[in-house]
Amino acid sequence: MATFTRPDTLKDQITHYCPGCGHGIAHRIVAEVIDELGIREKTIGTAPVGCAVLMYDYFNVDMIECAHGRAPAVATGIKRVQPDKIVFTYQGDGDLAAIGTAETIHAANRGENITVIFINNAIYGMTGGQMAPTTICGQPTTTTPDGRGAHGEGGPIRVCELLSNLDGTCYLERTAVSTPKDVLATRRAIKKAFENQIAGKGFSMVEVLSMCPTDWKLSTQKSLEFVNNDLKKVFPLGVYKDR
């Protein structure tokens, strides 16, 4: 009989994530994939600044905590020195698509052989719900109380679409963790993103649409609906690059 057990790659720790947050699901998927590929002892992870800053307390692998947005540069330094190791970044939307935009685009453009897990929940979670680069038009945040777009904030940045223009990218897919089917698709995508690195194929990123009930000020159920009914319209799921 199959039993539901903790992946070796996750420590026996209670996380600090809020109820209904998507990080727990995403962490588990990454950990399961690392277990499945048998790469735990050769993996080096980079933690972001944001809600996942403490992920090194949860992951049972070597990790480095990076400055806000700099993980792709730090990962470049690690991977270039130890090309036989599996190096991944795990970043939120503010980290990857605002303060770290340059690091993201240029690591992708160089075709760095790393795996990027991009958690897009359309808000700054750790700092209390400010507008993110991926906040959708009309979405209220603590710094866009009238909804994004009312006062010249521009619109959401679609990172997969943006990076798909770069020759250096190998694999880009956008998934979600808001339905069981989406969770399974995310697992397949993340596994592929790691397999690409093992095969030396270059820059792979999985953008995961995720929930933030606390800062969206929605119930956990309404948060799932917000991803399924609103975010997926602005950020269509699918494969944006696969070569």
Next chain:
Amino acid sequence: MAEAAVRAGCTFFAGYPITPQNEVPEYLSWRLPQAGGVFVQAESEVAAINMIFGSSAAGARSMTSSSSPGVSLKQEGISYIAGAELPCVIANVQRGGPGLGNIRASQGDYFQAVKGGGHGDYKLIVLGPAYVQELYDLTMRAFDWADYYRNPVMILSDGILGQIAEPLELTPYTPIVKLPPKDYILTGCAGRTPRVVKTLFLNPADGLVHHNDHLQEKYRRIEHELSLCEEYETADADIIIAAYGMSGRIAKGAVRKARRKGLKVGLIRPITLWPFPKEPFVRAARTASKMLVVEMSCGQFIEDVKLASECAVPVEFFGKGGGWYPMDTDILEIVESMQPCRSAPCATRKD
């Protein structure tokens, strides 16, 4: 400097183009791969220093170089590297500031280098070479000290030294200290518990106060162990010139000229700028009647000279910012005009 880095075993360099230091990345772009290392032209100064953060955490002897405005951009990463106690070598080939300034030689980044620059309480080991040979030798030592103390080392050069051509003996590298094993680097956790390189300390039990105490203890040890300084004609000197790097080299010319005129003038040229070599200044304050600080900035280095000498003798100042450099004849003229005890000391020394 670039060749010294390669010979000292540097295997990772990341940098961004900025004048007057482009010769370093240009040389390393072909030389480092030839020696089995990795060269990356980064998209920004910020990315370059963060690549160093990663490569150093992965165990490579790592280096970046830049010039003043670029070094300002690197300060975030430098703070993280110092906080995480990772070794690396950072070269600043200083140019005129503030802002975009100009591309002439300057010493205007002294405070930034020796007092901090980035956020938080941390220290860099800072070296101030005055000759190409010294730059070469110190670059090799910089990698040793960085590894030995697990601390970033800054080579504080300037646009003149960066562009000058002079004879150099390419000596082989031999480590000057027995280096401790790198038991903190990230290699994948095969056969051991996972390691974490971090600067965040939220837990009161292993809190940031404790981490800062640990860092300060290390800095005190470095201050105790590391001090380099050139003293030239100081034994009987009535007037001591204090200057470092290129202004120190020019001041040495002025001392030679003054001695030929029979003037009792000497030079203290700190080579480690942090730790600052205090002892020669304490001695000088007992034997000389006056000091003259010469710097290619508007009064930064002079503060450490006054602190080290405890203002026991009057300290006069000759310096300008913005890419200016002194002539030895100008320094000589000032020395000749300095009458002993013309002005009162800023404090009375209590022995």
